[in-house]
Amino acid sequence: xxxxxxxxxxxxxxxxxxxxxxxxxxxxxxxxxxxxxxxxxxxxxxxxxxxxxxxxxxxxxxxxxxxxxxxxxxxxxxxxxxxxxxxxxxxxxxxxxxxxxxxxxxxxxxxxxxxxxxxxxxxxxxxxxxxxxxxxxxxxxxxxxxxxxxxxxxxxxxxxxxxxxxxxxxxxxxxxxxxxxxxxxxxxxxxxxxxxxxxxxxxxxxxxxxxxxxxxxxxxxxxxxxxxxxxxxxxxxxxxxxxxxxxxxxxxxxxxxxxxxxxxxxxxxxxxxxxxxxxxxxxxxxxxxxxxxxxxxxxxxxxxxxxxxxxxxxxxxxxxxx
Amino acid sequence: xxxxxxxxxxxxxxxxxxxxxxxxxxxxxxxxxxxxxxxxxxxxxxxxxxxxxxxxxxxxxxxxxxxxxxxxxxxxxxxxxxxxxxxxxxxxxxxxxxxxxxxxxxxxxxxxxxxxxxxxxxxxxxxxxxxxxxxxxxxxxxxxxxxxxxxxxxxxxxxxxxxxxxxxxxxxxxxxxxxxxxxxxxxxxxxxxxxxxxxxxxxxxxxxxxxxxxxxxxxxxxxxxxxxxxxxxxxxx
Amino acid sequence: xxxxxxxxxxxxxxxxxxxxxxxxxxxxxxxxxxxxxxxxxxxxxxxxxxxxxxxxxxxxxxxxxxxxxxxxxxxxxxxxxxxxxxxxxxxxxxxxxxxxxxxxxxxxxxxxxxxxxxxxxxxxxxxxxxxxxxxxxxxxxxxxxxxxxxxxxxxxxxxxxxxxxxxxxxxxxxxxxxxxxxxxxxxxxxxxxxxxxxxxxxxxxxxxxxxxxxxxxxxxxxxxxxxxxxxxxxxxxxxxxxxxxxxxxxxxxxxxxxxxxxxxxxxxxxxxxxxxxxxxxxxxxxx
Numbered sequence: 149x150x151x152x153x154x155x156x157x158x159x160x161x162x163x164x165x166x167x168x169x170x171x172x173x174x175x176x177x178x179x180x181x182x183x184x185x186x187x188x189x190x191x192x193x194x195x196x197x198x199x200x201x202x203x204x205x206x207x208x209x210x211x212x213x214x215x216x217x218x219x220x221x222x223x224x225x226x227x228x229x230x231x232x233x234x235x236x237x238x239x240x241x242x243x244x245x246x247x248x249x250x251x252x253x254x255x256x257x258x259x260x261x262x263x264x265x266x267x268x269x270x271x272x273x274x275x276x277x278x279x280x281x282x283x284x285x286x287x288x289x290x291x292x293x294x295x296x297x298x299x300x301x302x303x304x305x306x307x308x309x310x311x312x313x314x315x316x317x318x319x320x321x322x323x324x325x326x327x328x329x330x331x332x333x334x335x336x337x338x339x340x341x342x343x344x345x346x347x348x349x350x351x352x353x354x355x356x357x358x359x360x361x362x363x364x365x366x367x368x369x370x371x372x373x374x375x376x377x378x379x380x381x382x383x384x385x386x387x388x389x390x391x392x393x394x395x396x397x398x399x400x401x402x403x404x405x406x407x408x409x410x411x412x413x414x415x416x417x418x419x420x421x422x423x424x425x426x427x428x429x430x431x432x433x434x435x436x437x438x439x440x441x442x443x444x445x446x447x448x449x450x451x452x453x454x455x456x457x458x459x460x461x462x463x464x465x466x467x468x469x470x
Numbered sequence: 471x472x473x474x475x476x477x478x479x480x481x482x483x484x485x486x487x488x489x490x491x492x493x494x495x496x497x498x499x500x501x502x503x504x505x506x507x508x509x510x511x512x513x514x515x516x517x518x519x520x521x522x523x524x525x526x527x528x529x530x531x532x533x534x535x536x537x538x539x540x541x542x543x544x545x546x547x548x549x550x551x552x553x554x555x556x557x558x559x560x561x562x563x564x565x566x567x568x569x570x571x572x573x574x575x576x577x578x579x580x581x582x583x584x585x586x587x588x589x590x591x592x593x594x595x596x597x598x599x600x601x602x603x604x605x606x607x608x609x610x611x612x613x614x615x616x617x618x619x620x621x622x623x624x625x626x627x628x629x630x631x632x633x634x635x636x637x638x639x640x641x642x643x644x645x646x647x648x649x650x651x652x653x654x655x656x657x658x659x660x661x662x663x664x665x666x667x668x669x670x671x672x673x674x675x676x677x678x679x680x681x682x683x684x685x686x687x688x689x690x691x692x693x694x695x696x697x698x699x700x701x702x703x704x705x706x707x
Numbered sequence: 708x709x710x711x712x713x714x715x716x717x718x719x720x721x722x723x724x725x726x727x728x729x730x731x732x733x734x735x736x737x738x739x740x741x742x743x744x745x746x747x748x749x750x751x752x753x754x755x756x757x758x759x760x761x762x763x764x765x766x767x768x769x770x771x772x773x774x775x776x777x778x779x780x781x782x783x784x785x786x787x788x789x790x791x792x793x794x795x796x797x798x799x800x801x802x803x804x805x806x807x808x809x810x811x812x813x814x815x816x817x818x819x820x821x822x823x824x825x826x827x828x829x830x831x832x833x834x835x836x837x838x839x840x841x842x843x844x845x846x847x848x849x850x851x852x853x854x855x856x857x858x859x860x861x862x863x864x865x866x867x868x869x870x871x872x873x874x875x876x877x878x879x880x881x882x883x884x885x886x887x888x889x890x891x892x893x894x895x896x897x898x899x900x901x902x903x904x905x906x907x908x909x910x911x912x913x914x915x916x917x918x919x920x921x922x923x924x925x926x927x928x929x930x931x932x933x934x935x936x937x938x939x940x941x942x943x944x945x946x947x948x949x950x951x952x953x954x955x956x957x958x959x960x961x962x963x964x965x966x967x968x969x970x971x972x973x974x975x976x977x978x979x980x981x982x983x984x985x986x987x988x989x990x991x992x993x994x
Contacts, residue, residue, distance in 0.1 A: 214800045214803070214804075216803075216807075261979050261982050261983065262982075264982050264983075264986040265938075265982070265986055265987075267798075267799060267800060268742050268799050268800065268803060269938060271742075271800065271803055272742065272934040272935075272937065272938055273978070273982065275931055275934060276931060276934055276935040276938065276975050276978055277975065277979070279928075279931045279932075279935075279975060280972050280975035280976070280979075283971040283972045283975075284972065286971075287968060397927075397931060401807060401811070404804065404807075408804065436818075436819060437815045437816075437818040437819045438815065438819060439815070440811050440812075440814065440815030440818065441811065441812050441815035441816055441819070442815075443808075443811055443815075444807075444808040444809065444810070444811025444812035444813075444814075444815060445808065445812055446808070447804055447805065447807060447808025447811065448790065448805055448808040448809060448812070450804075451794070451801050451804050451805040451808065452790070452793055452805070455801070
């Protein structure tokens, strides 16, 4: 049966050179954005989602686990960061740490529950858990309910970087994104990552080889959730707004879409996919609910005819690993 | 050999693949109406694959499989079944989610003249007692009877039996042997795959030896004794 | 006490929908190995079909009960033939993704034309009013919903477990290749099965129309709860899905009475508990 991660570059042909080049290109492109006419806020938003998608991809692309509830990490970290920044007045770095920690704790708890099943069931369970969190946040006073938390202060990072200054914030976001991207890359290409891939390819065999498969999957889940939380925390500085949208199932669906469009199991796919979907939403904002229809159509088309995603197709065509 | 009657089944140049594996490399053989023909060969020679290819349940096939004058190589398996080909797989394929009666009645009648249920119970009396049992609760021998019984109801006159005696006790094997003899006497045409050479030798009119997905030799039942040594060599016994 | 019985009734009604929808999901999953995320959207289409039949066709509720499942079921069969069939041989997760996309398309289209609000659909005259049972007042329509759901669930169970047609379905679920080799048109069986599952969802939609408003969002949150129901119940048995559905509805109703804040989440919490104790679900076989 063609696995959902058939896309992933075969390890034998893996050439780090391609990906290093790709990373440098990406970093350079991002660095020059403020000098072009491109709106930095758009890029910052896209980068937050790109990080979200990369974190999601860690789970599906390399561990073969499709989480349909990843918004719970994005939103949880966002709410905790937003609340502490606004109502406790903590410095930005502390706010981010708190948000990320909250997401990490949530991922430990939900991971321990969800890992008990695989495949379809895992997806349904993560969706249900995310919905549970949605309803909790809907009622919890600290989230501001349907109004959310607005006017989040950006503050000064490390006492010197004034984040209310657009370009400063921009480069901070870029830096965080690039570092996180490298971290994910490092995880995927470590011995731990190799075991994950082995589990994805043939779980019974990994078990028979003595690997404690559940522990590996749980750890991957925790890493994925925590990094998704980092994206959520960062987003608070960009949008200055935390709302229920960030924990809604449509948000979980969007990160799946971004990764699918960009290419499951590729390094750059989630980044490309995130930029495309965010751009699409900006462009089509005036079309109201047609955005949802379009996204649905893209899902259908991708699943039927375009399973490798953009980066996956490029990588496949040029026989490279991206 | 008399070539007077046209073959019921005529296989020419049949190639078949399981995924990437090329299993059959050009099978050529035929079965005439009323005959019992056996495919012999070692494990992995491609005997089961041949039956599955004829039935149309293998991945990829090329070549020609003519049944009663119809070319079937491109047809889906349900069309082939409705032409009158009945298949009893090696693993028997008794459905666990059906009881014995449902298993028995499952294959639809594809032609008039299917064996009525009373006659089936004549041939296989054990089944009558076990009608409400869950299909897979039957013993191996009973499951084999059921697998044969259910295709007799359909009216198909051409039966393909894949290793019907595998894993069964000698007494059951005899019973199955008697059953196949009776079917032969009633004019069924049977293509048999069997490892149990003795069993096949008693029943078959002709034999084909299969190796590496090709027919490498053929005998009539009368020529068996003369070719015993050759056969031992082929089958590696 | 009245309030408690009132909530129990609401719980039974919600349970009816959970049962009908999880039944449809289980039937579809058994045959197609696809988790039909579009199930909620198809339930919504069922309700809208009843609405359209009344608004534009002058056909009342009773016609809708008959026609909506047929129409939406036919639409479902079209979807299976054109889209879902191409998923054969792929990882089942793709099925989830594709049907998710389908759900988005359907919901998005309806939201575009009808906004997010719901439209009213009147209770049919014959089912108006209520009966005083002594310990509570039973609105007739609500009793009707529960009874129809029970009857349909039991009828579906009977169809699948006790009839010849059901034997074909069960066999084709177990070993489609062999069933096809007996001369049965298995692809057609699969299409019809999807149609049946969708028809059940549409029927639930029609039943729901007079109670809940007919709106584009009515299936969205519901499907996620039904997923949780399915995880709790396992998809191993039809009766299991049905009983779990009704039971969870009742539990949800009781929660609404004793601890209202948790009523939205109790099913999910129960799912967590079941997963901790019996991961394969109450009736499920090992995954």
